[in-house]
Amino acid sequence: YMKYGSFIPLSETDVLEYLKKNGNPDLSKRGLDIKGEMTRYRSGLASAPIAGFMVTYNKHNLGLEDLGTLEEQNWLNDQIINMYGELIMEATQHKVHFFNSFFHKQLVAKGYDGVKRWTKKVDLFSKWLLLIPIHLEIHWSLVTVTMATKTISYYDSQGIVFRHTTDVSASVPLHHLYCSLNLSYLLSEAREKEQAAFQKGWKITIIKGIPQQKNDSDCGVFVLEYCRRLSVKQPLLFSQEDMPRIRKRIYKELCDCRLND
Numbered sequence: 001y002m003k004y005g006s007f008i009p010l011s012e013t014d015v016l017e018y019l020k021k022n023g024n025p026d027l028s029k030r031g032l033d034i035k036g037e038m039t040r041y042r043s044g045l046a047s048a049p050i051a052g053f054m055v056t057y058n059k060h061n062l063g064l065e066d067l068g069t070l071e072e073q074n075w076l077n078d079q080i081i082n083m084y085g086e087l088i089m090e091a092t093q094h095k096v097h098f099f100n101s102f103f104h105k106q107l108v109a110k111g112y113d114g115v116k117r118w119t120k121k122v123d124l125f126s127k128w129l130l131l132i133p134i135h136l137e138i139h140w141s142l143v144t145v146t147m148a149t150k151t152i153s154y155y156d157s158q159g160i161v162f163r164h165t166t167d168v169s170a171s172v173p174l175h176h177l178y179c180s181l182n183l184s185y186l187l188s189e190a191r192e193k194e195q196a197a198f199q200k201g202w203k204i205t206i207i208k209g210i211p212q213q214k215n216d217s218d219c220g221v222f223v224l225e226y227c228r229r230l231s232v233k234q235p236l237l238f239s240q241e242d243m244p245r246i247r248k249r250i251y252k253e254l255c256d257c258r259l260n261d
Contacts, residue, residue: 080220112189218240
């Protein structure tokens, strides 16, 4: 509790392991309801959180209000998304670049000139993978760029979402709009950085058959798990049923300021 500021990331197994390390017998064999005790204790502490609890990493600061978005079925906020992206970059020795969650909004609003300074000190063309989280009001999705193959891909845990106009037949797939916008950005960046090899030959693809959410609240967690696994070239083998465990793991990783194996 003191380490993480709350019981949100802790499971019954965590408590039992802690008791064992501190010389306590295996209380689970005594019939003690560890989970029940945790729930009661947690409820008692809910009205008295650790005052001033804060996780600080580089320019990121996470308070309990931010970390609390990882509890149960809450929506993740930008602070959680962005610090976790920073941990991904560190874990890959910056061979992967994670764009701040506000990048896409700024690109939409002001075009290339509005964001070109964001990568002033970053050579995107030396990375093997770019991760661009997309936040559309109440839904998170992901655009990735594989530099070696010049492929822009779209990942959506709710499937392909369409933007409907008054004429349904004229609907434009959102993934195409997102990917095309980022392609335009990359072409402008290639010209700005004089990278002739990246000024042509791009392709856009929609990634199908990926893990899908079964509720309206886990999209941010799915995006972070896509990012984590793609960044280390692991298969996307997880499901909605894994969300409680993944939420707890992300909480711990943020507090530990590193990705855990």
